[in-house]
Amino acid sequence: MNRKIVLAIATASIAAxxxxxxxxxxxxxxxxxxxxxxQGDPVTLTYGVWSQDDTMKALIDAFEAENPGITxxxxxxxxxxxxxxxxxGAQGGTAPDAFWMLGDRFQVYAANDQxxxxxxxIADAGVDLGVYPSALVDLFTYTDELYGLPKDFDxxxxxxxxxxxxxxxxxxxxxxxAWNDVATAAAALTDSDAGTYGIAAPFNRQExxxxxxxxxxxxxxxxxxxxxxxxxxxxxxxxWTDLVAAGYSPTLEQFADTEAVAQFENGTVAMYYGGSFYxxxxxxxxxxQAKVDxxxxxxxxxxxxxINGIQNVGYAKSQHPEELKKFLLFLGGEEAAxxxxxxxxxxxxxxxxxxxxxxxxxxxxxxAFIDEVPYGVVYPVSADTAAWNSLEDExxxxxxxxxTSVKDASDALADAMNDALxxxxx
Amino acid sequence: xxxxKGGAERLAARCPPSSTSRRSRRGSIGYAFxxxxxxxxxxxxxxxxxxxxxxxxxxxxxxxxxxxxxxDNYERLVRDxxxxxxxxxxxxxxxxxxxxxxxxxxxxxxxxxxxxxKTVYRVLFFLPVVTLPVAIGMVxxxxxxxxxxxxxxxxxxxxxxxxxxVADPNVAIYAVSIVGIWxxxxxxxxxxxxxxxxxxxxxxxxxxxxxxxxxxxxxSITLPLISPSVFxxxxxxxxxxxQMFDLIYVMLSRGSQAETASQTIVYxxxxxxxxxxxxxxxxxxxxxxxxxxxxxxxxxxxxQRRTVFYG
Numbered sequence: 001m002n003r004k005i006v007l008a009i010a011t012a013s014i015a016a017x018x019x020x021x022x023x024x025x026x027x028x029x030x031x032x033x034x035x036x037x038x039q040g041d042p043v044t045l046t047y048g049v050w051s052q053d054d055t056m057k058a059l060i061d062a063f064e065a066e067n068p069g070i071t072x073x074x075x076x077x078x079x080x081x082x083x084x085x086x087x088x089g090a091q092g093g094t095a096p097d098a099f100w101m102l103g104d105r106f107q108v109y110a111a112n113d114q115x116x117x118x119x120x121x122i123a124d125a126g127v128d129l130g131v132y133p134s135a136l137v138d139l140f141t142y143t144d145e146l147y148g149l150p151k152d153f154d155x156x157x158x159x160x161x162x163x164x165x166x167x168x169x170x171x172x173x174x175x176x177x178a179w180n181d182v183a184t185a186a187a188a189l190t191d192s193d194a195g196t197y198g199i200a201a202p203f204n205r206q207e208x209x210x211x212x213x214x215x216x217x218x219x220x221x222x223x224x225x226x227x228x229x230x231x232x233x234x235x236x237x238x239x240w241t242d243l244v245a246a247g248y249s250p251t252l253e254q255f256a257d258t259e260a261v262a263q264f265e266n267g268t269v270a271m272y273y274g275g276s277f278y279x280x281x282x283x284x285x286x287x288x289q290a291k292v293d294x295x296x297x298x299x300x301x302x303x304x305x306x307i308n309g310i311q312n313v314g315y316a317k318s319q320h321p322e323e324l325k326k327f328l329l330f331l332g333g334e335e336a337a338x339x340x341x342x343x344x345x346x347x348x349x350x351x352x353x354x355x356x357x358x359x360x361x362x363x364x365x366x367x368a369f370i371d372e373v374p375y376g377v378v379y380p381v382s383a384d385t386a387a388w389n390s391l392e393d394e395x396x397x398x399x400x401x402x403x404t405s406v407k408d409a410s411d412a413l414a415d416a417m418n419d420a421l422x423x424x425x426x
Numbered sequence: 427x428x429x430x431k432g433g434a435e436r437l438a439a440r441c442p443p444s445s446t447s448r449r450s451r452r453g454s455i456g457y458a459f460x461x462x463x464x465x466x467x468x469x470x471x472x473x474x475x476x477x478x479x480x481x482x483x484x485x486x487x488x489x490x491x492x493x494x495x496x497x498d499n500y501e502r503l504v505r506d507x508x509x510x511x512x513x514x515x516x517x518x519x520x521x522x523x524x525x526x527x528x529x530x531x532x533x534x535x536x537x538x539x540x541x542x543x544k545t546v547y548r549v550l551f552f553l554p555v556v557t558l559p560v561a562i563g564m565v566x567x568x569x570x571x572x573x574x575x576x577x578x579x580x581x582x583x584x585x586x587x588x589x590x591x592v593a594d595p596n597v598a599i600y601a602v603s604i605v606g607i608w609x610x611x612x613x614x615x616x617x618x619x620x621x622x623x624x625x626x627x628x629x630x631x632x633x634x635x636x637x638x639x640x641x642x643x644x645x646s647i648t649l650p651l652i653s654p655s656v657f658x659x660x661x662x663x664x665x666x667x668x669q670m671f672d673l674i675y676v677m678l679s680r681g682s683q684a685e686t687a688s689q690t691i692v693y694x695x696x697x698x699x700x701x702x703x704x705x706x707x708x709x710x711x712x713x714x715x716x717x718x719x720x721x722x723x724x725x726x727x728x729x730q731r732r733t734v735f736y737g
Binding site: 084087090091108112114195252253254255256257258259386387390393394397 | 487488489490571572573574575590592593594678679681682683684686700701702703
């Protein structure tokens, strides 16, 4: 190889590598909404979701049958791509007309006028908001304007492995359990020789510390101020770190290798604080169906569970706002709720339709998730939730490892989080 | 391009200077021919580069729109400990993966000297190159699992208690680097192998007549002759290592401490730009990163002048 050739190849390859680097970050959007249809012509709406394909298709079929002239295209993007694509789409004017929204992402979209305001539509249609859990309606209200109707909700329950309880001779959890019952049972269920643990105590928000913090009477964020400095909040965190320190739970490293829910599924841990959304996954596994069940969360100072849910919202720049409103009202209605309940995919948010979900999996005590709704606390959010979520990721794990005390970690987090919250207005 | 233009001018000089319009038409035909390349270059390189430079001086809003903030992003960058840590991780990864170069020289030499089945060995070592990096990452993730992984089962057999390779924040970057070396071997072996075939047998024969043993032959004759290939391979290795993203993305759990402790500069860029949508800051990271790659490549070419022998 002579020198010139080497240089030429090197340059070409550098160029090629840089192109490859660029192209992977370019977002392509093949399924854009298309041109606006003239009046009277059939209208096509797009609906962006990240899962539950079959149930969503059933919903669309029912809607199309009732509304001739409107067709709905389902766009399914997996969770990891969904939010990136949505944000880029919203920026470029190609976001789906209707799409799923979560509480922790909602405020950014509402504050930047990306969502279709629905208060008037809902009032005109005579929808009674009392049919939805009030925590969910609050979660999707921004400066007194409502931007969506609740699709479904999830609460957190104590999933447990009956076989492991039987083997250790421990009584199953009851609805009377308190925090100390968890620790006692976890101790009896832990068998270090066999490598099994009483409970999974991962660093988890919705299914973990947010529940116990509320049960201890603490807060994550209250009136724009971090609650992590509150001793009660810190008590709610210690619930988990104590379990890890006592050796009743795998460590964070072990959870990084094999996620907590998988360790519950493979019988490494006997108890798992998990969402109602796992019901179908456990149920579809014949082996697990026979040996796991669920109970309401054990009580601390008070009873509490995080309640969270998906909302159907509309894109503010939709070409067909009238048809879109119709579709959103349908998705929030009773018929749509019943269709979702019957497939067992999720707990529908509409009042008195949840029984269908409970009945879909009679082997599990799913009523527990419904019983928790009255004391459900709303998932904590602010205008820029992501900013302090990443601070939680940074400050709290050392408390799980025992590298710092819960108090030191939480106090430091409170300061950093308050700084971030102070910057939100900018 | 220069020779072409010079040719045209010489041609024009010989012809009578009858019409200037004819000359400019020739020029425009030339431009028409290079237009596809130039347009591509502008659209894919120059404009994005200039946009990125501009963006790096702005603060971007979540849904488009930005305001000029001067050098704020760069000041923030200098004071951002996570940025420095990601730089350190990229440097660590790049240096470790460079170990792949001597390893591939050894393997390429071995393959060059086997008598039968050269192709089989080449294919075996080249397979990782044509396999999806994501698939490779997934498989290695299982191999490295602290409790059930193949690797720890194997070392447990000789009584060693292996670490949680991809979950321990102190170990993860090395685990990822090992896979990086393994992935880079294929291309390096092929290129160095091609260099070895260019080494003339006469030289080796002459040296053995002079009494040089195989080791001496390798260091005094073969290595200088294949040094252009070695140089080329190491430039490629450094550039692709600096740009490493996929292995971290696939092998380390999202949100785990191992991920935070091991993120590379490109990963940090991705996190800021596409997860937190802080595009102005992301652009500043990209610009600094571009300068770093340019700098390292320049340094490599400087070193090359002293060490690489072009026969």
